Amino acid sequence: xxxxxxxxxxxxxxxxxxxxxxxxxxxxxxxxxxxxxxxxxxxxxxxxxxxxxxxxxxxxxxxxxxxxxxxxxxxxxxxxxxxxxxxxxxxxxxxxxxxxxxxxxxxxxxxxxxxxxxxxxxxxxxxxxxxxxxxxxxxxxxxxxxxxxxxxxxxxxxxxxxxxxxxxxxxxxxxxxxxxxxxxxxxxxxxxxxxxxxxxxxxxxxxxxxxxxxxxxxxxxxxxxxxxxxxxxxxxxxxxxxxxxxxxxxxxxxxxxxxxxxxxxxxxxxxxxxxxxxxxxxxxxxxxxxxxxxxxxxxxxxxxxxxxxxxxxxxxxxxxxxxxxxxxxxxxxxxxxxxxxxxxxxxxxxxxxxxxxxxxxxxxxxxxxxxxxxxxxxxxxxxxxxxxxxxxxxxxxxxxxxxxxxxxxxxxxxxxxxxxxxxxxxxxxxxxxxxxxxxxxxxxxxxxxxxxxxxxxxxxxxxxxxxxxxxxxxxxxxxxxxxxxxxxxxxxxxxxxxxxxxxxxxxxxxxxxxxxxxxxxxxxxxxxxxxxxxxxxxx
Amino acid sequence: xxxxxxxxxxxxxxxxxxxxxxxxxxxxxxxxxxxxxxxxxxxxxxxxxxxxxxxxxxxxxxxxxxxxxxxxxxxxxxxxxxxxxxxxxxxxxxxxxxxxxxxxxxxxxxxxxxxxxxxxxxxxxxxxxxxxxxxxxxxxxxxxxxxxxxxxxxxxxxxxxxxxxxxxxxxxxxxxxxxxxxxxxxxxxxxxxxxxxxxxxxxxxxxxxxxxxxxxxxxxxxxxxxxxxxxxxxxxxxxxxxxxxxxxxxxxxxxxxxxxxxxxxxxxxxxxxxxxxxxxxxxxxxxxxxx
Ligand code: HEM
Ligand SMILES: [Cu+2]
Numbered sequence: 071x072x073x074x075x076x077x078x079x080x081x082x083x084x085x086x087x088x089x090x091x092x093x094x095x096x097x098x099x100x101x102x103x104x105x106x107x108x109x110x111x112x113x114x115x116x117x118x119x120x121x122x123x124x125x126x127x128x129x130x131x132x133x134x135x136x137x138x139x140x141x142x143x144x145x146x147x148x149x150x151x152x153x154x155x156x157x158x159x160x161x162x163x164x165x166x167x168x169x170x171x172x173x174x175x176x177x178x179x180x181x182x183x184x185x186x187x188x189x190x191x192x193x194x195x196x197x198x199x200x201x202x203x204x205x206x207x208x209x210x211x212x213x214x215x216x217x218x219x220x221x222x223x224x225x226x227x228x229x230x231x232x233x234x235x236x237x238x239x240x241x242x243x244x245x246x247x248x249x250x251x252x253x254x255x256x257x258x259x260x261x262x263x264x265x266x267x268x269x270x271x272x273x274x275x276x277x278x279x280x281x282x283x284x285x286x287x288x289x290x291x292x293x294x295x296x297x298x299x300x301x302x303x304x305x306x307x308x309x310x311x312x313x314x315x316x317x318x319x320x321x322x323x324x325x326x327x328x329x330x331x332x333x334x335x336x337x338x339x340x341x342x343x344x345x346x347x348x349x350x351x352x353x354x355x356x357x358x359x360x361x362x363x364x365x366x367x368x369x370x371x372x373x374x375x376x377x378x379x380x381x382x383x384x385x386x387x388x389x390x391x392x393x394x395x396x397x398x399x400x401x402x403x404x405x406x407x408x409x410x411x412x413x414x415x416x417x418x419x420x421x422x423x424x425x426x427x428x429x430x431x432x433x434x435x436x437x438x439x440x441x442x443x444x445x446x447x448x449x450x451x452x453x454x455x456x457x458x459x460x461x462x463x464x465x466x467x468x469x470x471x472x473x474x475x476x477x478x479x480x481x482x483x484x485x486x487x488x489x490x491x492x493x494x495x496x497x498x499x500x501x502x503x504x505x506x507x508x509x510x511x512x513x514x515x516x517x518x519x520x521x522x523x524x525x526x527x528x529x530x531x532x533x534x535x536x537x538x539x540x541x542x543x544x545x546x547x548x549x550x551x552x553x554x555x556x557x558x559x560x561x562x563x564x565x566x567x568x569x570x571x572x573x574x575x576x577x578x579x580x581x582x583x584x585x586x587x588x589x590x591x592x593x594x595x596x597x598x599x600x601x602x603x604x605x606x607x608x609x
Numbered sequence: 610x611x612x613x614x615x616x617x618x619x620x621x622x623x624x625x626x627x628x629x630x631x632x633x634x635x636x637x638x639x640x641x642x643x644x645x646x647x648x649x650x651x652x653x654x655x656x657x658x659x660x661x662x663x664x665x666x667x668x669x670x671x672x673x674x675x676x677x678x679x680x681x682x683x684x685x686x687x688x689x690x691x692x693x694x695x696x697x698x699x700x701x702x703x704x705x706x707x708x709x710x711x712x713x714x715x716x717x718x719x720x721x722x723x724x725x726x727x728x729x730x731x732x733x734x735x736x737x738x739x740x741x742x743x744x745x746x747x748x749x750x751x752x753x754x755x756x757x758x759x760x761x762x763x764x765x766x767x768x769x770x771x772x773x774x775x776x777x778x779x780x781x782x783x784x785x786x787x788x789x790x791x792x793x794x795x796x797x798x799x800x801x802x803x804x805x806x807x808x809x810x811x812x813x814x815x816x817x818x819x820x821x822x823x824x825x826x827x828x829x830x831x832x833x834x835x836x837x838x839x840x841x842x843x844x845x846x847x848x849x850x851x852x853x854x855x856x857x858x859x860x861x862x863x864x865x866x867x868x869x870x871x872x873x874x875x876x877x878x879x880x881x882x883x884x885x886x887x888x889x890x891x892x893x894x895x896x897x898x899x900x
Contacts, residue, residue: 087625096625178622180691183671187629194637198644226648233640240636243702251694255687256620285702289709293840299647300829301755302836304713307739308752310833312721319709382729595620595687 086589095190098182099589100167105484106189107164108477112553114156114196119546121149126508126542128525129535142525143211144203150214151231154331155238156196158465161473162334163188163245166273168484170249172580172591173267175258175598180251188245195237202227213523215320216291218305218313222298229299232291239284246280249273260597264358265605267578268351271358272337275365279326279333282369287323290316314379321372329368331465332432333361335472336403339425341578342479343407344604346422347414348575353406354605360399360406367396377448386445393443397436404433419573420494424475427502428468435463438513453523456516462509467502474501474552481559482568486586489559497555500548507541577604621683628671635663672858676875680867689874696878700885703848707889710844714837714896718746722833725751749832758835759825763898766817770810771894774849777806778887781856781880791870793863800860803883807853814846841897848886855879 086102087093097103125145128136137145167185171178179185202209207225210216221228253274257266266274293316296302303309305316336357344351351357373381373389381389407429416422438460442448451457482488511534516522520531527535559565568585582602583591592598600606638660645651678684684692726744727735735742739751749755761767784799818839821827829839859879862868868876 092625095630096627098623098626177620181695183623183626183629184695186626187632190629190633191636194633198637198641226644226650229644229647230641233644237636237640243699247695247698247702250698251691255690255694281698281702282705285706286709286712289706289713293713293836296829296836296840302829302840303750303754303832304717304836306750306752306754307721307725308750308832309754309836310722310725310748310750311717311836312724315713315716315721318716319713322709322712380730593619 096186098178098186100171100179100182100185101484101587101589103179103185103189104164104167104169107160107167107192110189110192111157111161111164111473112556114152114160115549116553117200118149118152118157119549121145121152122542123546125149126539129527130539131536132527132529132532134526137525139525140211141208143213143523144209146523147210147213148199148203151199151210152196153465154214154327155235156192158331158469158473159242160192162273162276162331163242165269165334165338165473165476165480166245166249169480169580170252170270170273171256172583172587173270173578174253174256174261175579175592175595176252176256177590177593177595178256179248180256181248184244185248188241188248191237191241195234195241198230198237199234202230205230215317215324216294217320218294218297218316221294222305229295232295235291236288239288242280242284246277246284249277250281253277258592258595258598260600261603264355265600265603267337267604268340268354268357268361269334269337272333272340272361275361276330276333279330279365279368283323283326283330286319287327290319290323293319314376317376317379318373321375322369324375325372326365326368328461328464329364331469333365335428335432335469336361338472338476338479339407339428342421342425342475343410345479345573345576346419346425347411347416349410349414350577350604351406352409352412353402356402357406360402363399364396367392367399371396374443374445374448377445378452390443390445394440397440400436404429404436419478419491420489420498421475421479423495423498423502424471424478427498428471428475431463431467431471431502431506435460435465435468438463450519451516453521454516455512455520455522458522459509459512459516462512466509467505471501477556479573480580481556482572483580483585483587485560485562486568486584487559487562487565488568488572489555490564493551493555493558497548497552500551501545504541504544504548508538508545509541511535511538511541577602579603618685620685621678621688623678628667628674631663631670632667635660635667638663676862676867679875689872692874692878696881700881703885707841707844707892710837710841711892711896714841717833717837722746722748722750747834749834753832755828755831755835756826758827758831761817761821761825761827761838761898763894766813766820767894767898770813770817771890773806773810773813774887774890777803777810778884780806781883785876785880788863788868788873788876789870793866797860797863800856800863804853804856804860807849807856807883811846811849811853814842814849838897841893845886845889845893848889852879852883852886855882 087097094102094106097106124137125142128134128142167179170176205226207227210221210224210227210231212221212224216231253266253270293302293304297304297306303311305311305313307313340351340357371389371393373385374393377386377389418426438456442451442457442460478489478494515531515534515538518531520527570583570585571581572585573581579598579602580587582599639657640660642654642656642658642660646654646657722744723729724731724744725734725739726742728744735744742751747760749758780799780802784796784803787793787795787799827835827838829835856879859868859876862875
């Protein structure tokens with residue numbers, strides 16, 4: 071191993087630049103940029119979460135209590151846009167920045183200056199997007215899917231939303247290019263592709279998805295822009311266009327997008343489970359193939375979001391069966407995680423608790439997805455709270471739980487301090503109970519016919535909505551608690567110093583460097599020690 | 610430290626990037642400036658222009674820094690490989706951007722318009738909403754949006770333009786071979802030829818637009834035909850413009866003695882980009898103009 075020596079004799083390199091501007095605004099260091107991404111993501115979680123709290127407040131009772139319907143629609147739209155593009159995606163890019171170079175023995179990301187830019191576009195883009203709340207006509211209110219013609223009927227927000235999305239797209243594409251170049255070009259000499267940790271693999275595949283679909287999304291919103299401001303007819307039937315065209319383009323982006331939000335989670339879970347089961351990941355290679363298979367299939371299932379829009383029968387059938395196919399590689403993954411735990415000598419520290427909860431609850435979300443994928447059944451479920459329940463199971467108890475689990479798992483490495491295990495466990499149980507109170511009843515509401523994106527509802531839905539809101543407030547509060555835990559860990563309050571290895575069963579390069587990880591880790595492109603890797607297996 | 614280090618056996622990791630934040634400010638000013646102008650919230654595009662100027666300033670600064678580092682041998686082959694991958698995947702993202710618009714064209718021609726004309730399940734749409742509409746391409750829709758229009762003759766300007774762009778790809782390849790052979794004068798000559806061909810292409814493209822607007826009544830507002838026609842050719846034209854500027858830059862760099870026969874990534878990146886723009890044009894020529 072080279073890091074320890076380089077670290078001691080090459081002092082210059084560990085000098086962090088002084089002053090806010092140099093340290094953060096002008097940084098090219100993958101760890102600092104990772105930290106920026108993670109902090110930004112946390113801020114966006116709180117912002118997006120606050121909007122969700124207002125939504126749940128309004129839905130606490132039938133009738134209109136607190137907000138006007140139009141503002142309610144702005145809330146649902148902005149909540150989703152902020153959570154998807156501001157919270158979940160940047161969180162994963164933060165993990166990628168922090169962990170990928172360390173995991174593959176690289177000195178930094180391949181294109182460090184561009185890395186800085188990828189991040190520093192985000193705060194500007196979101197300021198623009200959020201500023202629409204204060205404009206004539208308010209924020210976009212047609213849902214995060216931005217369907218025309220509704221979205222074209224808003225006020226001044228369209229241009230801001232579209233340009234913000236362009237900027238997010240540029241940021242994501244640059245981030246993805248960086249990830250690909252880093253993984254393909256910066257691995258330590260003996261770090262073969264099939265020795266890479268699964269988190270690195272899932273991110274590599276995610277990066278391909280990003281580069282393939284973000285530009286398509288940019289094109290779609292550009293068409294919205296020209297339809298609204300320059301008189302084109304892409305989505306105007308009178309001019310020969312078709313609003314459904316937008317849905318096709320949007321979901322061609324949108325479905326891979328949901329996998330962009332889940333594949334890195336799969337990677338994080340695949341790191342956590344073996345550590346606390348003290349067994350190597352079961353079926354490593356099949357995990358890689360399953361990830362690639364999911365990514366490929368994600369390009370040919372998009373119209374399962376459009377079953378009720380009036381597609382030809384052949385289209386309905388094709389997209390239904392193609393969607394079913396995805397459950398095969400997904401099943402492989404779940405099977406492998408469970409098999410990894412099978413007969414493991416397990417302990418349940420907070421990251422593991424979140425990982426186990428992920429497996430169970432994500433699978434529930436996958437099953438409701440399968441129900442939705444049955445085209446004739448979806449005619450009933452579509453645009454009801456059943457869909458809302460589905461995607462919150464996969465995104466909150468899926469993606470977000472993986473993010474939280476990942477933070478607990480690696481924060482000792484990032485900060486050099488152990489979080490408080492007691493507080494972590496409290497946070498876990500508080501979250502896992504409240505999140506189910508929040509989202510499980512939404513299945514019943516949806517099956518009973520409650521439409522999504524409506525601020526008022528018929529009284530028969532009152533009970534479950536009340537429960538859902540109570541769960542929502544509790545879950546929101548739990549995340550404030552999480553912020554406190556993170557803060558205390560960073561400051562080293564009520565915590566102990568982390569060891570280098572941190573977790574007894576941990577394998578992988580990150581566990582063989584000091585905690586906190588030095589500002590620069592690997593510098594000379596020397597081979598890494600095979601004994602430290604989790605996957606050096608037989609081939 | 611690697612900043613002061615001119616031997617390049619280590620991967621070059623730059624420190625203290627000042628340009629990205631300038632880029633973000635420029636980008637935001639451009640976006641906000643455009644938005645408030647389009648919304649009539651502000652009656653001048655000045656903010657947008659300022660933002661654009663900031664972006665150009667950023668590019669000069671940023672690329673200038675990279676060129677300086679490159680010319681002082683800070684980059685080893687591994688850094689070069691990162692740049693290559695960056696460019697390849699950037700071009701792939703551009704391919705997907707165009708794919709979105711080509712996909713839209715395919716969809717309206719093969720699905721949306723025939724349905725409006727009563728094909729398949731569109732029978733009632735046609736009889737009840739748009740009776741009498743036949744749904745044949747080219748069309749500006751049942752609402753006759755933008756009024757009657759005529760088409761650009763593909764075998765006039767567009768054909769000439771096809772020849773021009775194809776020729777420019779060839780001249781660029783000749784220049785590249787000359788660079789590998791170390792014949793620098795020849796490189797500059799063929800590069801200038803490439804830029805001239807590209808500029809002529811753009812000239813004709815502008816000519817064609819003027820013709821379309823003034824004589825054919827074909828505008829961006831001519832229903833779906835005008836939308837797809839101008840958006841596809843327009844975005845392509847923007848890319849040709851960008852490519853021509855990049856070609857000019859590398860020509861100037863050649864004149865200043867940059868690039869070596871064995872390492873000239875900047876040159877190659879521009880060449881790839883130019884070939885990509887060429888291929889897109891072929892797609893346009895076939896699917897937009899001819900068919
Ligand atoms: C077995 C895997 C899955 C299947 C079969 C599936 C199926 C579906 C279907 C059919 C819909 C459309 C429902 C409707 O609008 O009527 C849908 C919606 C959705 N799914 Fe999934 N899904 C799966 C996994 C995921 C994952 C992993 C994510 C994200 C991490 C996800 C996120 C979403 C979202 C966000 C929506 C709602 C989009 C909207 O209309 O706003 N799904 N899913
Ligand atoms: Cu989907």
